[in-house]
Amino acid sequence: MNNVFAVSGIVIKELYRRKDFYVLFILTIVICLVMASVNIYNDNQIIRYLKELCLLLIWVSSLVIAITTTARQIPAEREQRTLLPLLAKPLSRTQLIFGKFLGCWLACGLMLICFYVFFGALAASREHAWPLLNYFQAAFLHWMTLGVVIAFTLLGSLVFAAPSSNSTICFVIVAAILCVGRYLDVVALSRPEPVRSIIWAVYYAIPHLEIPFEMRNLIVHDWPLVDWKFIALDALYLLAYTAAFLVAACLVFRRKAVN
Amino acid sequence: MNPPRTLFLLLVALLVLCFGLAAGLLPRFRALEKGRHQSGNFFILLLGDSSRIFANSAFDEADAYYHSGYYPTIYDNKAAFETPHIAEDTGAVASHNQGEETAFMGPPRDWIDAFGRNFIPNRHTHLDEGGASGDLSGSHEVEEILPWLKLSAELDPDNVRTYVVTAFWLTHLNQIPLAELVLRQGMQNIPDNPQLLFELGRIYFENYHDSTRARNIWEAALRDWEKQTGDAPLSEKLKLDNAHYDSRFIYEQLQANLALLEEDAGNYDAAIARWNLDKLASPNPDNVQKHIDDLKQKQTAH
Numbered sequence: 290m291n292n293v294f295a296v297s298g299i300v301i302k303e304l305y306r307r308k309d310f311y312v313l314f315i316l317t318i319v320i321c322l323v324m325a326s327v328n329i330y331n332d333n334q335i336i337r338y339l340k341e342l343c344l345l346l347i348w349v350s351s352l353v354i355a356i357t358t359t360a361r362q363i364p365a366e367r368e369q370r371t372l373l374p375l376l377a378k379p380l381s382r383t384q385l386i387f388g389k390f391l392g393c394w395l396a397c398g399l400m401l402i403c404f405y406v407f408f409g410a411l412a413a414s415r416e417h418a419w420p421l422l423n424y425f426q427a428a429f430l431h432w433m434t435l436g437v438v439i440a441f442t443l444l445g446s447l448v449f450a451a452p453s454s455n456s457t458i459c460f461v462i463v464a465a466i467l468c469v470g471r472y473l474d475v476v477a478l479s480r481p482e483p484v485r486s487i488i489w490a491v492y493y494a495i496p497h498l499e500i501p502f503e504m505r506n507l508i509v510h511d512w513p514l515v516d517w518k519f520i521a522l523d524a525l526y527l528l529a530y531t532a533a534f535l536v537a538a539c540l541v542f543r544r545k546a547v548n
Numbered sequence: 549m550n551p552p553r554t555l556f557l558l559l560v561a562l563l564v565l566c567f568g569l570a571a572g573l574l575p576r577f578r579a580l581e582k583g584r585h586q587s588g589n590f591f592i593l594l595l596g597d598s599s600r601i602f603a604n605s606a607f608d609e610a611d612a613y614y615h616s617g618y619y620p621t622i623y624d625n626k627a628a629f630e631t632p633h634i635a636e637d638t639g640a641v642a643s644h645n646q647g648e649e650t651a652f653m654g655p656p657r658d659w660i661d662a663f664g665r666n667f668i669p670n671r672h673t674h675l676d677e678g679g680a681s682g683d684l685s686g687s688h689e690v691e692e693i694l695p696w697l698k699l700s701a702e703l704d705p706d707n708v709r710t711y712v713v714t715a716f717w718l719t720h721l722n723q724i725p726l727a728e729l730v731l732r733q734g735m736q737n738i739p740d741n742p743q744l745l746f747e748l749g750r751i752y753f754e755n756y757h758d759s760t761r762a763r764n765i766w767e768a769a770l771r772d773w774e775k776q777t778g779d780a781p782l783s784e785k786l787k788l789d790n791a792h793y794d795s796r797f798i799y800e801q802l803q804a805n806l807a808l809l810e811e812d813a814g815n816y817d818a819a820i821a822r823w824n825l826d827k828l829a830s831p832n833p834d835n836v837q838k839h840i841d842d843l844k845q846k847q848t849a850h
Contacts, residue, residue, distance in 0.1 A: 327695075329695050330694055330698070330718065330723065332691050332694065332721075334688075334691060335691055335692055336692070337692040338613075338692070338695040338696070472621070474657055474660075474661070475623045475657070476623075492660070493660075497660055497664065499664075500664045501667070503667055503668050504668075506668055507617070507667065507668070507669065509617065510616035510617045510669060510679065512616065512669055512680045515666055515667060516666065519666040519667070523663075
C-alpha cells in the first residue's frame with residue numbers, strides 16, 4: 290500500500306506544479322466576477338444564474354483537469370523512459386495503476402475543494418446562507434464521478450496510442466453521457482430493431498454520470514437535501530464502475546509491453 | 549490649354565460629383581437608420597437572425613427558473629408548457645397549454661430513471677409561491693427569472709412577449725418605474741404595438757391609479773389593433789381559429805378593461821357597448837351576456 294501512496298504522492302505534486310489548475314481556477318473566478326458585475330434591473334440579490342454558471346464552469350474545469358492529467362500519466366512515463374526503472378523497483382504493475390489512479394483522484398479532490406469553497410463564497414455573498422450539507426453532497430458525488438472518469442481515462446491511456454487521442458475520445462464519451470445518457474432509452478424506443486436493442490444495451494452498460502451532473506439544479510434552485518440513502522447508493526454505483534475500469538486497466542497493463 | 553482653367557473645371561467637376569454622391573447616398577442612409585438600433589446590438593451583430601432562437605431559449609430558461617428547474621426537456625411531453633407559465637400568469641398572453649403540468653415526466657421508465665429522479669427537481673412549484681422551499685415569504689425570489697428575460701430582450705429586441713412578461717414581473721416585485729421603462733423601451737423597438745400599450749395602460753390603472761391616462765392608452769391600443777388587423781370586418785378579425793388567437797385575446801382584454809373603466813365612471817351605456825364588443829372575442833360569451841344583463845338592470849334601477 291505504501292508503494293501506491295508513494296506513486297500517488299508524485300502525481301499530486303505534479304498537478305500542483307503544472308499551471309492547468311491555476312489557469313482554470315482563475316478563469317472561473319474572473320468569468321463569475323464579470324457576470325456578477327452585470328446590472329440586472331438594479332437588483333443585487335439575483336444569484337441563481339451565477340450559481341448555475343459557476344457550477345457549470347467547475348464541472349468543465351474538473352473534467353478537463355481530470356482527463357488531461359490522467360491521460361498523460363502512463364504515456365509520459367513511457368516517453369521519459371522512467372517506466373522500466375519504476376517497475377524494476379519493488380512495485381507491481383497493479384500498484385502502479387492504483388497509485389496513478391489514487392494520485393489523480395486525490396488531486397482532483399483537492400481541486401474540487403478549492404472550486405467549491407469559491408462557489409460557496411460566491412453564493413453566500415448574495416444569499417447570506419451556507420447550505421453546507423447540500424454543497425457537500427454535490428461535491429462528494431462530483432468527486433465520485435471524477436473517479437469513474439479518471440479510471441476510464443487510465444484504461445484509455447493503455448489502449449490508445451497517444452494521450453491526445455485518448456483525451457479526445459474520453460471527452461466525447463463523457464460529454465455524450467452527460468448530455469443524452471439519461472434519455473438513451475427514450476431514443477431507443479423510436480428506433481427500429483436491431484438499433485433499438487443496441488441503444489438499450491448501451492443505456493444499461495454506460496455509467497450514468499449525468500445523475501450527479503444534473504444534481505446542479507438542486508443546488509442552483511435551493512432544493513432540500515437529497516436523502517443520504519440515495520447519495521450512498523449513487524456513490525456505490527459509481528465506485529463499482531471505477532473498480533471495473535481499474536480492473537480492466539490492470540488486466541490490459543499486465544499484458545502490455547512496457548518498452 | 550490654360551492650366552488654371554483646367555484646375556478650376558476639375559474642381560467644379562469634383563464638387564458636382566460630391567454633391568451627386570451626397571444626394572444619392574443620403575436617402576439610403578436614412579433607410580438604414582431604422583435598423584441602426586439593431587446593428588448596435590452586440591448579440592445581433594454576432595449571431596444574426598439566429599439570435600432569435602437563442603432569445604427563445606433564454607425565455608424558456610426563465611420559465612425553467614420560475615419552476616426551480618422542474619421543466620420538460622426536448623424528450624419530455626411539453627404540451628402543458630407550450631406557453632411558458634411566466635407569460636401565461638401575466639394574463640396578457642393567450643395560453644396554448646394543455647394537459648397536466650405536474651406529470652410531464654410520466655411514470656419512471658426503468659430503475660435508472662426512477663433512481664435518477666431523486667437527484668433532479670421532481671415537484672411542480674412556482675417561484676412567486678415560494679419555489680422549492682414552499683416558503684411564501686420567499687416569493688420575491690421570482691426576481692431570479694430577470695437575468696434570462698433581460699438576455700432574451702437583448703437577443704431579440706422585436707419580441708413583444710419578452711417586454712410584457714418582464715414588465716409584469718417587475719410590477720409584481722414592486723419595481724413600477726422599471727416596469728414602465730421596460731415597456732417604453734419595447735415601444736421604441738416595436739412602435740404602435742397594442743399589447744405593449746395594453747400593459748402600459750394596466751400599469752397606469754392598477755399602480756398609478758390614473759384612470760384617465762389608462763383609458764387614453766387603451767383607446768390608442770385599440771386604434772393600433774384596428775390598424776394592424778387591416779380593413780376586414782370585425783367578425784373576420786375575431787374569427788375562432790389559431791391564426792387569430794392572440795389578436796382576439798388582446799382585443800378582448802382591451803374591451804373588457806375599457807368596459808370596466810366605463811362602469812367605474814358610471815357610464816353604463818358606454819360600458820354595455822364595450823361589453824358587447826368584448827362578447828364577440830370572449831371565450832365565454834354567455835358570462836359576458838349575463839354581466840351585460842346585470843348592468844342593464846343596474847341602469848334601470850338608477
